[in-house]
Amino acid sequence: MSDSRILFPSQQILPVGNSSHSQATGRTNTTAVTGASFADILQKTSNKVIFSNHAMQRLENRNLNFSEQDLKKLDDTVARMAQKGARESLIYMNDTALVVSVANRTVITAMDGSSARENIFTNIDSAAII
Numbered sequence: 001m002s003d004s005r006i007l008f009p010s011q012q013i014l015p016v017g018n019s020s021h022s023q024a025t026g027r028t029n030t031t032a033v034t035g036a037s038f039a040d041i042l043q044k045t046s047n048k049v050i051f052s053n054h055a056m057q058r059l060e061n062r063n064l065n066f067s068e069q070d071l072k073k074l075d076d077t078v079a080r081m082a083q084k085g086a087r088e089s090l091i092y093m094n095d096t097a098l099v100v101s102v103a104n105r106t107v108i109t110a111m112d113g114s115s116a117r118e119n120i121f122t123n124i125d126s127a128a129i130i
Contacts, residue, residue: 048075050105052108052109055108074091074093074130077093078100078102078105081100081128088101088124088125089124090124092129096110097113097119098110
């Protein structure tokens with residue numbers, strides 16, 4: 001009968017803040033170096049709007065691009081909508097219509113202005129024009 005336990009080579013366990021060990025191994029504590037806590041980093045990344053695979057395909061197929069400034073506006077708009085209690089929103093920006101899940105901070109789909117003119121958007125509770 002074989003032993004199903006996983007065995008790891010012995011490793012020395014040291015406290016995280018041990019500076020003599022980090023100097024000896026060449027490893028540094030990134031939190032100490034950057035000064036940012038995990039909560040700060042998580043907060044910064046969680047404020048960014050992401051695009052679903054479907055939305056990315058739509059943007060690519062229709063040759064729609066956003067600048068860094070446009071993405072910042074989108075992030076800010078979604079944050080303001082979340083504060084007002086929006087859940088599913090239509091955001092019209094730069095002749096592009098975006099359906100956004102505000103709760104998940106995710107762009108669900110995107111279309112250019114000419115495609116959006118003939119469509120009916122359902123299951124949204126708010127809209128923003130920026």
